[in-house]
Amino acid sequence: xxxxxxxxxxxxxxxxAITPLLGSYMARVYLHQRTLLDPILRPVExxxxxLSGINIxxxxxxxxxxxxxxxxxxxxxxxxxLIFMGQGFLPLNPTTLSAPTWDTxxxxxxxxxxxxxxxxxxxxxxxxxxxxxxxxxxxxxxxAATGLAVGIAFIRGLTGRSLGNFYVDLTRSITRILLPxxxxxxxxLLMLGVPETLDGAAIATTLEGATQAIARGxxxxxxxxxxxxxxxxxxxxxxxxHPFENPNAATNLIETVAMIAIPTSLIYTYGVFxxxxxxxxxxxxxxxxxxxxxxIITAIxxxxxxxxxxxxxxxxxxxLEGKEVRFGWAQSALFAVTTxxxxxxxxxxxxxxxxxxxxxxxxxxxxxxxxWGGQGTGTAYLxxxxxxxxxxxxxMVGRTPxxxxxxxxxxxxxxxxxxVLLVHPILILIPGAIALQFPxxxxxxxxxxxxxxxxxxxxxxxxxxxxxxxxxAANNGSGLEGLADSxxxxxxxxxxxxxxxxLLGGRYIPIIAxxxxxxxxxxxxxxxxxxxxxxxxxxxxxxxTAGVILILGALTFFPILAxxxxxxxxxxxx
Amino acid sequence: MSLTRxxxxxxxxxxxxxxxxAVLYPxxxxxxxxxxxxxxxxxxxxxxxxGTVIGSALIGQPFESDRYFNSRPSTTSYSTADPNNDANxxxxxxxxxxxxxxxxxxxxxxxxxxxxxxxxxxxxxxxxDLVYTSGSSLDPHISVEAARAQVARISRVRNIEANKLExxxxxxxxxxxxxxxxxxxxxxxxxxxxxxxxxx
Numbered sequence: 210x211x212x213x214x215x216x217x218x219x220x221x222x223x224x225x226a227i228t229p230l231l232g233s234y235m236a237r238v239y240l241h242q243r244t245l246l247d248p249i250l251r252p253v254e255x256x257x258x259x260l261s262g263i264n265i266x267x268x269x270x271x272x273x274x275x276x277x278x279x280x281x282x283x284x285x286x287x288x289x290x291l292i293f294m295g296q297g298f299l300p301l302n303p304t305t306l307s308a309p310t311w312d313t314x315x316x317x318x319x320x321x322x323x324x325x326x327x328x329x330x331x332x333x334x335x336x337x338x339x340x341x342x343x344x345x346x347x348x349x350x351x352x353a354a355t356g357l358a359v360g361i362a363f364i365r366g367l368t369g370r371s372l373g374n375f376y377v378d379l380t381r382s383i384t385r386i387l388l389p390x391x392x393x394x395x396x397x398l399l400m401l402g403v404p405e406t407l408d409g410a411a412i413a414t415t416l417e418g419a420t421q422a423i424a425r426g427x428x429x430x431x432x433x434x435x436x437x438x439x440x441x442x443x444x445x446x447x448x449x450x451h452p453f454e455n456p457n458a459a460t461n462l463i464e465t466v467a468m469i470a471i472p473t474s475l476i477y478t479y480g481v482f483x484x485x486x487x488x489x490x491x492x493x494x495x496x497x498x499x500x501x502x503x504x505i506i507t508a509i510x511x512x513x514x515x516x517x518x519x520x521x522x523x524x525x526x527x528x529l530e531g532k533e534v535r536f537g538w539a540q541s542a543l544f545a546v547t548t549x550x551x552x553x554x555x556x557x558x559x560x561x562x563x564x565x566x567x568x569x570x571x572x573x574x575x576x577x578x579x580x581w582g583g584q585g586t587g588t589a590y591l592x593x594x595x596x597x598x599x600x601x602x603x604x605m606v607g608r609t610p611x612x613x614x615x616x617x618x619x620x621x622x623x624x625x626x627x628x629v630l631l632v633h634p635i636l637i638l639i640p641g642a643i644a645l646q647f648p649x650x651x652x653x654x655x656x657x658x659x660x661x662x663x664x665x666x667x668x669x670x671x672x673x674x675x676x677x678x679x680x681x682a683a684n685n686g687s688g689l690e691g692l693a694d695s696x697x698x699x700x701x702x703x704x705x706x707x708x709x710x711x712l713l714g715g716r717y718i719p720i721i722a723x724x725x726x727x728x729x730x731x732x733x734x735x736x737x738x739x740x741x742x743x744x745x746x747x748x749x750x751x752x753x754t755a756g757v758i759l760i761l762g763a764l765t766f767f768p769i770l771a772x773x774x775x776x777x778x779x780x781x782x783x
Numbered sequence: 784m785s786l787t788r789x790x791x792x793x794x795x796x797x798x799x800x801x802x803x804x805a806v807l808y809p810x811x812x813x814x815x816x817x818x819x820x821x822x823x824x825x826x827x828x829x830x831x832x833x834g835t836v837i838g839s840a841l842i843g844q845p846f847e848s849d850r851y852f853n854s855r856p857s858t859t860s861y862s863t864a865d866p867n868n869d870a871n872x873x874x875x876x877x878x879x880x881x882x883x884x885x886x887x888x889x890x891x892x893x894x895x896x897x898x899x900x901x902x903x904x905x906x907x908x909x910x911x912d913l914v915y916t917s918g919s920s921l922d923p924h925i926s927v928e929a930a931r932a933q934v935a936r937i938s939r940v941r942n943i944e945a946n947k948l949e950x951x952x953x954x955x956x957x958x959x960x961x962x963x964x965x966x967x968x969x970x971x972x973x974x975x976x977x978x979x980x981x982x983x
Contacts, residue, residue, distance in 0.1 A: 215963065216959075216963055216964050216965070219963060219964075220964070257796075257799050257800070257803070260795060260799045261792060261795040261796035261799050262788075262791060262792050262795055262796075263792065263796065276789065277789065277792070277793070280789055280790060280793040281792075281793040281796060281797060283793070284790075284793040284794050284797045285797050288797060288801065304875055304876045305875075306876070331878070331879075331880075333876045333877055333878060333879070334872075334876045334878065342805060342809045343801070343805040343806065343809075344805075346804065346805055346809060347800075347801050347804055347805035350800070350804040350805075351797075351800060351804070376792065376796055379796070379800075380796070380800070383800060383803070383804060384803075388803070388804065388808065391808070392808070392811075392812070395812050396812075396815065399812070399815070399816045399819075399820050399823055399824060400820055400823065401823070402823045402827055402840075402841055403823070404816075404823065404824055404825060404826045404827075405812055405813055405815075405816030405817070405823075405824045406813070406816070406817070406824050406825045406826065407813065408825065409876075410874075410875070410876055410877040411825075411826055411828055411836055411839070412836065412874065413828075413836045413837055413838045413839070414835060414836070414837060415837065415838060415844040415845070415861075415863065416837065416838075416844065416846070416851065416972070416975055416976065416979065417844070417845070417846060417847070417848060417851065419844070419845060419860075419863040420863060420864060420865070420866045420874060421838065421842075421844060421861060421862055421863045422862050422863075422864070422873060422874040422875070422876065422877035422878070423826055423828075423838075423839050423842055423862065423877055424862070424876055424877030424878070424879070425825070425826045425877075427809055427812070427813055429812060429816060429824075430808060430809050430812035430813075431809075445879050445919075446878065446879045446880060447879040447880060447881060447918060447919045447920070450879075450881070450917075450918030450919040451879050451919045451921065452839075452841040452842055452843075452919060452921055452922070452923055453826065453841060453842070456827075456841045457957070457960065457965065458959060458960035458964040458965025458966075459960040459964070461964070461965060462960065462964050514911070515886045515891075517886075517892050518886075518891070518892070518895050518914070518915075521892070521895055521896055521899050521909075521914075522899065522909055522910075522911065522914065523909075526910065526911035527911055528886065528911075528915070529911045529912050529915040529917075530882065530884060530886070530891065530915040530916060531881045531882065531883065531884075531915075531916070531917070531918045532915070532917065532918050533917055533918045533919060533922050533924070534855070534912050534917070534922055534924035534925060534926055534966060534968040535922075535924055535957070535965050535966060535968050536965060536966065537965065537966035539966075540964070540965055540966075541918075556918075557918065558918045559881045559882075559883055559918050561881075561883040561884070561885060562881070562882065562883060562884055562885065562886065563886075564886050565886070664883060665883075665884065665885035665887070665888045666887075666888065666889070667885075667887055668887070669885035669887055669888070689883070689885075690881070690883050691883030691884070691885070777885070777886070777887050780887055781886060781887055
């Protein structure tokens with residue numbers, strides 16, 4: 210068991226060591242300071258700006274930024290939807306796949322353009338290499354860059370700068386952060402065994418004489434941006450558990466670090482922008498403490514194993530259902546907590562088969578959305594919680610709430626509480642209640658007790674349904690995959706359409722609110738700091754923020770946790 | 784700013800970024816992979832002396848007979864199918880999958896129960912990896928304990944000394960990365976290939 214904890218500790222140490230390096234690099238990129246890659250990238254970016262008609266001098270207001278973002282995301286979505294629907298005629302289709310159903314194509318497009326990558330399909334049997342490389346792979350870059358742009362615009366507004374230009378931020382996020390790191394990562398993954406080929410499935414005759422189809426494809430370049438961009442959509446059905454996506458512990462380490470590197474580092478980037486690294490590290494420490502606690506809870510659950518199975522085995526053994534031998538309980542638990550916390554959504558072990566502590570933690574991550582959080586947006590949410598904490602403590606001690614010298618007034622509190630407190634629960638609980646209330650799908654009358662395509666009976670069924678909407682609304686993309694959410698299942702259409710609503714609402718409503726909030730903060734006249742100013746870079750204030758996060762973020766959803774994973778744990782008697 | 788200009792900028796930037804990230808980047812990586820690491824890039828395939836593909840070093844196979852070290856149970860039978868009766872077109876694309884059984888699902892207990900009984904009848908002490916299905920259904924590894932538990936049976940069927948088998952297991956155990964990360968596992972296909980060669 211000790212060995213498992215050592216691997217987890219060392220992985221986390223690598224993550225912390227990378228934070229100031231990547232964090233200050235990203236700050237240089239977004240502050241338009243000189244970086245090492247300038248001589249190569251300047252001319253490339255000049256060409257991109259010229260071809261796209263972007264004026265780099267132009268600075269946008271919150272509305273202009275939001276409008277550009279929405280329009281560009283809409284155009285990207287239309288392009289990719291057309292690619293999916295035309296895949297039967299397009300090249301690079303060695304396994305001769307026809308177009309998916311319209312609702313699968315629609316849900317997949319929305320899911321990838323929102324940086325979610327919730328998958329209601331199996332990669333190897335649904336999408337051609339053209340669709341994967343030029344549709345899904347494209348959105349993996351742009352949706353991650355869109356999130357980063359929002360995060361950085363928010364940080365700019367918070368620190369009293371003008372928000373910047375969406376297209377410049379979008380472009381620079383790709384050319385300076387996502388693409389260079391992806392190239393390095395793809396080369397490493399390739400060397401370690403991840404395929405990168407346009408050939409179709411290889412047919413093998415096994416030693417025992419059976420015929421085996423080995424699915425292949427251009428995986429390596431796709432795999433790295435999947436992790437780095439918090440995308441999480443697997444090339445293959447079974448995502449990073451597939452030996453071709455994640456063949457060994459070395460690739461697993463790269464993938465784990467890649468998915469958490471940017472959201473952790475972005476907090477440090479904030480510290481550079483605000484010129485207050487102390488506050489950045491305090492907030493970082495708070496999130497790290499929650500994250501570490503979650504890892505420990507999950508890992509203990511998996512290590513202890515399933516009591517009913519242990520009774521059959523005669524000895525306590527780790528829960529390996531849906532897990533690969535090469536990762537074991539420790540790397541599987543760490544991956545699951547990291548992927549749900551960072552809104553990546555890739556999995557190297559099946560979360561549906563995790564013990565109840567793992568179910569509790571992964572659901573909590575989706576509810577809180579800040580245990581690192583999504584690319585760019587997660588960091589912004591974190592500072593929204595800080596603003597709410599300023600407001601709450603300001604009320605308690607009777608001081609005017611100020612954050613970084615800017616007064617927090619009605620407009621800010623309305624935007625912050627609206628998007629943190631209301632949008633997320635509405636998008637999860639209302640469709641969840643509908644799905645649990647009515648038998649759905651075309652053969653509902655024949656099977657009236659089969660609600661919503663639930664595959665696991667009892668308390669776990671509730672978790673499956675709520676998890677699906679929480680994953681969609683939080684733009685995570687992982688799932689309790691036993692749920693019958695894909696075509697041609699009878700409940701496929703329901704899930705494709707209802708999850709699409711949660712995906713779009715969970716992405717664009719908070720993004721618009723964040724940009725407006727940043728805009729209004731950036732326009733405020735800074736007030737000078739006095740002895741009466743409530744300092745926000747103290748351990749005490751950070752502790753209060755943690756309390757606000759747990760009370761506002763978690764209590765809304767506590768009944769779900771109680772009736773899902775907690776009840777399941779009691780039913781197992783573990 | 785006019786809406787027309789806004790839309791034109793959105794379309795143009797989408798196309799430019801599409802060419803960069805969806806055409807130039809993947810094809811650069813494809814060319815690099817095919818030239819510099821063609822074995823890995825094409826799936827680490829293993830061929831026999833006649834050049835026929837017999838598997839991939841990274842993908843497991845459904846070993847079930849007494850003559851071979853058995854693999855973990857798989858929900859897709861390791862993406863194998865009968866070529867003459869492949870109703871689900873498994874051989875067209877290859878598949879992966881998992882049981883997705885919750886720990887509280889009675890089906891899980893039923894399945895493990897029958898697996899435990901099967902193993903005990905074969906004289907194998909059940910280990911977690913031999914009764915739980917894997918994440919991908921293609922897991923190439925079994926734990927070292929699971930391999931050791933099968934030594935007595937293989938030794939009897941193949942008439943090979945047990946300590947020779949122990950040595951083969953050690954040779955085909957893939958250790959932790961840097962001695963720290965991941966769990967050691969025995970590559971079942973490679974082990975069984977070595978078994979066939981040592982017997983021949």
